[in-house]
Amino acid sequence: MKAISIVNFEGPAALTYGDVGTPRIGPKDVAVAVEASGANFVEALFARGFVGIELPWVPGIEAAGTVIAVGQEVRRVKVGERVAALTINNGGGYGGVAVTRSELVAPIPDSLDWIQAAALPANTTTAFALDGEVAHFGSQKAVLVLAAVGGLGSQVGQVAKLRGAGVVVGVVGTEAKKALALDLGYDDVVLREELTGDLGQQFDVVVDPVGGAVREAALGHLRFGGKLLSVGNASQSEPVLVDATQLWLSGTGVQGFNLGALCALEPERASSYLADAVAAVADGAVRIHVEGTAPLADAGAVLARIEGGATSGKWVLEHPAA
Structure with missing residues (x-):
């Protein structure tokens, strides 16, 4: 072949x-x-x-x-x-x-x-699995998605809204990508460089496939009880070291999620998320x-x-x- x-x-x-x-x-x-x-x-x-x-x-x-x-x-x-x-x-x-x-x-x-x-199969399924396993986007949560128009980010933003998130904000690298993100249904879009400033609100969930300096900046936008979900390291930066004492003091957390690990350990559970992904794309709920x-x-x-x-x-x- x-x-x-x-x-x-x-x-x-x-x-x-x-x-x-x-x-x-x-x-x-x-x-x-x-x-x-x-x-x-x-x-x-x-x-x-x-x-x-x-x-x-x-x-x-x-x-x-x-x-x-x-x-x-x-x-x-x-x-x-x-x-x-x-x-x-x-x-x-x-x-x-x-x-x-x-x-x-x-x-x-x-x-x-x-x-x-x-x-x-990879990105849309990951978005549904994130919701079901670790993010639990419902209950009007505020969600921040890094690399908002990338293969994964473009799906996470839509699934978060579909599952009941309140406000979903996307982060992109250029002005040209802002329009793409808004077209995908984000409530607001900010540039990566703005993460070092005040975004006007804090978030329950930050979804980060980027890593590096962007991850460090995003951690500062978590509200009490919020968590950053590490789902990649597209920046190929050195691993970000997180101060556990600071997590304790701020009442925030960091958690990893990997679809491949779920598929290897619990293929039946992964199967249900793949089916959700197919259904959502087929009926137009997710683009x-x-x-x-x-x-x-x-x-x-x-x-x-x-x-x-x-x-x-x-x-x-x-x-x-x-």
Whole structure:
């Protein structure tokens, strides 16, 4: 099958495109003939050796396609079904065939095309899982979302409103991105540089996929009982050291959340959030801003743009016809 492979840790530009072996399925797995894959910042990190993986390795944490085989213990999915798939634990979404646990695929309606279906498994599912597991956006909470128009931030803001948040404020890096954020439904949008000043209110929840100096500044905007949720380190800054005594004195907290960890440890729970994501996108309750698409072979160039901060919203890779 055709696939993108990481063959060294020299970054997105060093990714290769060519023939690789088709993965085998286990008794609890499904195999999906991939039509499209979502492109994510973390895949650029993988290409730079962010985690220990044995090379060569096919990246890709999300995909959409048709089920072509199921393991002997699988009952919930059938061959021929159109699905959105989380391939987040073992990768493989950038291959012609991807294998994942059966709990981590969800049927998609005919109204949902491959591009939208491939764009939702990682970020939209994370947004719903954040609400269900740690953020609990309801009860009119005030929420601050960093990188508000990025792949994840664009979904978190919408899901927070959908789940009953009171005020949702987005943080962006440029004036040009302000309009995009307002179009996504944010109540207000501020520039990153404004985090060092007074935003006029404090927040119950801060969702931070950025890290670095932005994380340090955002901590100062938590009200008593509020918490900052660390969901990434897109800035690739050194880890922010948080003073536990200051957390005690201010009555605030910091917590991490990782969808991959949830999928590995509790795939059944992750499955419910993936189903929520599919339903919300299919009925229009949550919109995904797909900035562009590209052939799978151009994955390196797309990831380089994402890594460089030159994108707003989502990019999707289209696979060649089998």
